[in-house]
Amino acid sequence: MFILYEMAFIVKHLPKIKTLTVAKRCVDQVLKAGGYVSKIESLGLQDLPQTMEGNSKGSYFVVRFVAPTASLDSIKTAVKLDEELLRRFFVVITKNKPVECTLHDELKPPIYRSEVQKMIKEADERKPKVPYPERNVELLL
Amino acid sequence: MNLVTRSNHLFLKLAQTNWYPCSTSFEHCTGNLLIVRWRKMRLDPPNLNKRMKVPFKNPLEEGEQDEISRLHQMNNFKDESLRIYLKKLYHKAIDSAAAEIREADEEEQEHRENMEYLNKENKRLAAVREERIRKEVDERLEYVMLSKMRHNEKAQRLHEEALQALQDAEELVQSFIPADRIAAALEEAYDNPVDYNYAIDSKGFMYPGLKTKPTDIAPEFRPHLNDPDVAKIGAIDLSPLRQKHAEKAAN
Numbered sequence: 049m050f051i052l053y054e055m056a057f058i059v060k061h062l063p064k065i066k067t068l069t070v071a072k073r074c075v076d077q078v079l080k081a082g083g084y085v086s087k088i089e090s091l092g093l094q095d096l097p098q099t100m101e102g103n104s105k106g107s108y109f110v111v112r113f114v115a116p117t118a119s120l121d122s123i124k125t126a127v128k129l130d131e132e133l134l135r136r137f138f139v140v141i142t143k144n145k146p147v148e149c150t151l152h153d154e155l156k157p158p159i160y161r162s163e164v165q166k167m168i169k170e171a172d173e174r175k176p177k178v179p180y181p182e183r184n185v186e187l188l189l
Numbered sequence: 190m191n192l193v194t195r196s197n198h199l200f201l202k203l204a205q206t207n208w209y210p211c212s213t214s215f216e217h218c219t220g221n222l223l224i225v226r227w228r229k230m231r232l233d234p235p236n237l238n239k240r241m242k243v244p245f246k247n248p249l250e251e252g253e254q255d256e257i258s259r260l261h262q263m264n265n266f267k268d269e270s271l272r273i274y275l276k277k278l279y280h281k282a283i284d285s286a287a288a289e290i291r292e293a294d295e296e297e298q299e300h301r302e303n304m305e306y307l308n309k310e311n312k313r314l315a316a317v318r319e320e321r322i323r324k325e326v327d328e329r330l331e332y333v334m335l336s337k338m339r340h341n342e343k344a345q346r347l348h349e350e351a352l353q354a355l356q357d358a359e360e361l362v363q364s365f366i367p368a369d370r371i372a373a374a375l376e377e378a379y380d381n382p383v384d385y386n387y388a389i390d391s392k393g394f395m396y397p398g399l400k401t402k403p404t405d406i407a408p409e410f411r412p413h414l415n416d417p418d419v420a421k422i423g424a425i426d427l428s429p430l431r432q433k434h435a436e437k438a439a440n
Binding site: 049050052064067068071072075076079084085086087088089090091092093094107109114149151 | 354358361362364365366368371372374375376378379381382383384385393399414415
């Protein structure tokens with residue numbers, strides 16, 4: 049059973065060859081740790097949301113790989129020490145649950161929505177079914 | 190001791206042999222002699238000299254016979270009353286014994302009825318218990334059957350999941366990039382960047398791309414959220430857009 053990891057990193061705004069060299073260096077850390085790369089994607093050169101180390105642009109890369117869990121820390125440490133990278137992220141890939149489009153239901157008035165009807169039903173169920181017994185006046189007298 | 194006196198010795202031999210001594214006296218005892226008075230038996234004939242004698246009875250006083258009869262009657266009455274009293278006691282005892290016997294019979298009858306009721310109630314409860322146990326057994330069997338079915342389904346699901354995981358792993362292994370092709374793959378990826386951004390309007394039409402305007406895509410090229418091809422994000426084909434942009438740049 050594999051655990052699929054995703055490594056995303058932003059390379060400084062550099063020429064193509066240098067950018068590819070930096071990316072290659074990051075991917076080699078995975079191979080060095082005994083991992084295998086399954087997918088490499090680039091999101092292109094984009095404007096950064098904020099200046100990072102004096103850079104306003106960066107090249108986004110996404111790499112999916114499989115590696116031993118024990119060696120993940122060494123990969124992280126090696127990638128973290130790379131000065132040409134602005135940011136790096138590691139996540140575990142999990143399968144997406146199938147999502148159904150509920151737009152037509154959400155556009156209805158609230159009372160007709162299935163979620164609201166479910167909430168009303170739950171509130172009705174929480175009410176005590178047996179009412180509290182009335183106070184016996186004769187006993188008090 | 191010689192019981193015969195000297196004086197009576199001859200007379201005893203001559204007269205009667207069935208006389209018996211009625212009293213003895215030690216007052217005039219001398220030597221080995223004892224004074225004894227003798228009396229003849231009741232049916233012995235009277236003495237010869239008293240053969241013709243008529244016994245004289247003293248006449249009773251006036252009213253004495255009545256008093257004697259009264260006392261006799263009173264005595265009889267007392268005897269009768271005592272007899273009746275004892276008879277009553279006897280009957281009372283007899284009645285109490287009969288009552289005890291009757292009570293014992295009633296207790297026996299009540300015990301028998303109680304036992305019958307208990308047996309009937311036990312049978313009824315046994316039937317109810319058997320019904321309940323049968324119901325519980327049925328429920329248990331149903332539960333076991335359902336759990337077995339659920340277990341089989343779970344085992345089947347886990348087996349399918351395992352097979353699916355194995356298949357996924359095989360597919361993933363096939364997608365592994367060899368070490369010597371990493372540089373080429375990086376270059377290819379750099380040349381063909383992927384854009385996962387897209388916008389959506391109220392009708393569900395999508396506008397892929399970060400900086401795409403609605404007018405950039407013709408209505409026939411707009412993918413919809415409900416399209417099966419757009420189910421997984423990132424599968425949007427941007428080639429028509431790029432082609433359009435290229436045409437626009439050329440013009």
